[in-house]
Amino acid sequence: MSDTPAFVQRIPDGEDRLRDVCDTCGFINYVNPKIVVGSVVTWEDRILFCRRAIEPRKGFWTLPAGFMEEAETAEEGAAREAMEEACAHIEIEGLLACYSVPRISQVQLMYRARLVDPVIAPGPESTEVALLTWDEIPWSEIAFPSVKWALEHFARWRDGTATAPFANPPGGVYR
Amino acid sequence: MSDTPAFVQRIPDGEDRLRDVCDTCGFINYVNPKIVVGSVVTWEDRILFCRRAIEPRKGFWTLPAGFMEEAETAEEGAAREAMEEACAHIEIEGLLACYSVPRISQVQLMYRARLVDPVIAPGPESTEVALLTWDEIPWSEIAFPSVKWALEHFARWRDGTATAPFANPPGGVYR
Numbered sequence: 001m002s003d004t005p006a007f008v009q010r011i012p013d014g015e016d017r018l019r020d021v022c023d024t025c026g027f028i029n030y031v032n033p034k035i036v037v038g039s040v041v042t043w044e045d046r047i048l049f050c051r052r053a054i055e056p057r058k059g060f061w062t063l064p065a066g067f068m069e070e071a072e073t074a075e076e077g078a079a080r081e082a083m084e085e086a087c088a089h090i091e092i093e094g095l096l097a098c099y100s101v102p103r104i105s106q107v108q109l110m111y112r113a114r115l116v117d118p119v120i121a122p123g124p125e126s127t128e129v130a131l132l133t134w135d136e137i138p139w140s141e142i143a144f145p146s147v148k149w150a151l152e153h154f155a156r157w158r159d160g161t162a163t164a165p166f167a168n169p170p171g172g173v174y175r
Numbered sequence: 176m177s178d179t180p181a182f183v184q185r186i187p188d189g190e191d192r193l194r195d196v197c198d199t200c201g202f203i204n205y206v207n208p209k210i211v212v213g214s215v216v217t218w219e220d221r222i223l224f225c226r227r228a229i230e231p232r233k234g235f236w237t238l239p240a241g242f243m244e245e246a247e248t249a250e251e252g253a254a255r256e257a258m259e260e261a262c263a264h265i266e267i268e269g270l271l272a273c274y275s276v277p278r279i280s281q282v283q284l285m286y287r288a289r290l291v292d293p294v295i296a297p298g299p300e301s302t303e304v305a306l307l308t309w310d311e312i313p314w315s316e317i318a319f320p321s322v323k324w325a326l327e328h329f330a331r332w333r334d335g336t337a338t339a340p341f342a343n344p345p346g347g348v349y350r
């Protein structure tokens with residue numbers, strides 16, 4: 001018994017690019033970008049951070065975010081991730097930014113959200129969670145560029161110097 | 176020769192939901208929502224429409240949109256779809272709306288864009304393309320609810336009565 005389909009690379013009829021096609025049954029294995037949903041979660045003047053318990057970037061700080069699942073809305077996914085990673089009950093307020101990371105075929109939808117109550121605790125993917133003021137943000141220990149973008153865009157949104165949604169900053173499209 | 180992997184449904188270690196897992200090699204087949212990228216494309220006071228040559232909703236009018244591909248940004252995908260469906264060269268201006276359709280596990284990113292020149296023609300997936308004024312829009316022949324949402328949201332954005340991005344309207348989350 002084979003454990004993988006008998007895929008070959010071929011351009012299907014009516015298309016313009018190579019796909020993995022099964023030579024036996026004709027099944028076309030469309031591979032699509034993946035969606036990450038997350039949020040900048042506030043409690044008064046503080047922002048919710050999680051220290052990563054897992055690779056990549058274990059030990060670094062991030063915003064609650066993760067892969068969107070089937071049969072949920074993007075907003076529900078962002079709220080689910082905050083619950084999973086920080087045991088945080090949040091309310092989504094609006095879309096802050098939509099970033100593309102073509103090198104890893106990812107789209108990141110980052111929302112603004114508020115904590116419904118300040119009860120937080122690390123979930124299985126976090127070693128530590130914290131509510132930090134802007135001055136307390138550990139900029140040298142941030143896990144991913146897009147976490148910095150989201151924080152900077154959130155600050156500009158909050159200051160009223162720009163309106164959401166934001167996209168990748170100049171030079172921020174990794175190919 | 177088998178044409179499908181030997182998948183069983185199981186909750187992987189450290190997870191909380193059923194996944195298709197290969198009993199032979201342990202491969203986990205994560206299935207994620209798909210991203211549709213499209214745009215409301217304007218030329219002066221007209222909007223670009225395409226009449227669908229393919230199912231679903233063959234013969235109905237839609238906005239240029241389609242599945243995002245790997246290794247492109249969302250904006251590039253929206254521009255590619257306008258070229259494929261309407262031979263239209265467009266310039267993306269900003270994100271108009273982000274809709275979730277959980278029933279079919281889809282996220283739709285709809286951009287505002289402008290035609291660089293008014294040269295349009297039907298691509299393989301369109302039987303007809305048109306630049307229509309607001310009063311000419313064939314509302315009873317629109318292909319999908321989210322096309323109507325995007326048009327209505329675009330009108331509110333253009334009137335200055337609301338700011339982008341928009342999300343699903345009330346009652347508009349199909350489960």
